[in-house]
Amino acid sequence: MQTVDARGLSCPEPVLRTRNALRRLPSGEELEVLVDTVTSRENVLRMAQKEGCQVTVEETPEGFRLRIRKP
């Protein structure tokens, strides 16, 4: 599974990198995104849901892991 490591990155890079990765991802495939702030989690989640993706979020020691499945 492809991973986007967005930990420590300033807004809007987590969303931008995730969106770029999603664009390149084949339909039905899953992407993992690592973020380290609630703000980044909210922003990535909102963007992915707007793109029609299924998203699950789990906590990690450093922040959050979002698993995003492209429709």
Place this chain on the structure above:
Amino acid sequence: MSERLTRFFASRWGIVLAGAAIGILAPLLQKAGNPPNMGICVACFERDIAGGLGLHRATAVQYLRPEIAAFVLGSTIAALLFREFKPRAGSAPLVRFILGVFAMIGALVFLGCPWRALLRLAGGDGNAILALAGLATGIAIGVWFLRQGYSLGRNHPVSPAAGWIMPALMVGLLLLLLFRPQFSEGGPIFFSTSGPGSLHAPVAISLGAGLVIGFLAQRTRFCTMGSIRDVILMGDTHLISGVGALLVVAFVVNLLLGQFHPGFAAQPVAHSNHLWNFLGMALAGLAFALAGGCPGRQLFLAGEGDGDAGIFVLGMIVGAGFAHNFALAGVPDKVVEGVLQVGGPGPYGQAAVILGLLVCVLLGFTMRERAA
């Protein structure tokens, strides 16, 4: 309960509420004594703080504005309550400092930050239209750089003391304001007796309003630059709905309070030099976009423990010192014997804006994340 509140604040209604609250409080701060069309201005207020501390000696703009400290501390309170206080730093700090310096120079050429541009528009000042157009242009250039891979790199968790520096500095500023020490004959600490620096709401009101705004803005991630950036970058209207709420509500409150005076010429603490209103804010917009947040957002992030945002804020304060010491700031319109004299920046200010744009463009082209 905490999770439900977090979800509410993250929603569109949450940010609309924050924008509406700012739209009510800012005109009220003006009514309570802040300068006209300047209920809140992060750039002007940081400039006034620079003046109060003696970093510049422009006597008309010296006052340790408590709103700035309150924004940071309101954000700190919110971050602590919701467990988002996260000391972090290390993302190209010197670059962020320079971006802060040039953001302030650009804003002072226009005589306002994006917050004040919105409030000026809500007060009838048509010059804000040019400023907002310039701001959007600068942000659009920043978006282009972001799309090309521009990055200031990652921050890293740091020890708690580092995250507490900005909140502690703000407490220090409040103490200086309240106790008014004089470190030498005449100052600092300086307090303007005339001009915009002498116009201020009572400290308690400024503090209260600032704490509420800092709290709401931290929870909702309110950001004037981000609002425009997200529309250009992704067609995302979440942030701009908060900004729109601010504008509409401030306009209505201004009408109710008799604070709406439409026009371009001789607006309060403003000039009608259209080109430099546009270019000054284009520089500011580009600098904010490259630094990842508007000046308000940088304060709220600093309150959460973000040292990189903190260094941007300090860059803005130092930039304000330079702006007035080196005659870079815009001069307001004047009416002399019935004749309008259009203000704006002098030659040094114009050169500084051009230099700033060149520096920001250079940074935009060259800053990329480096592999460790």
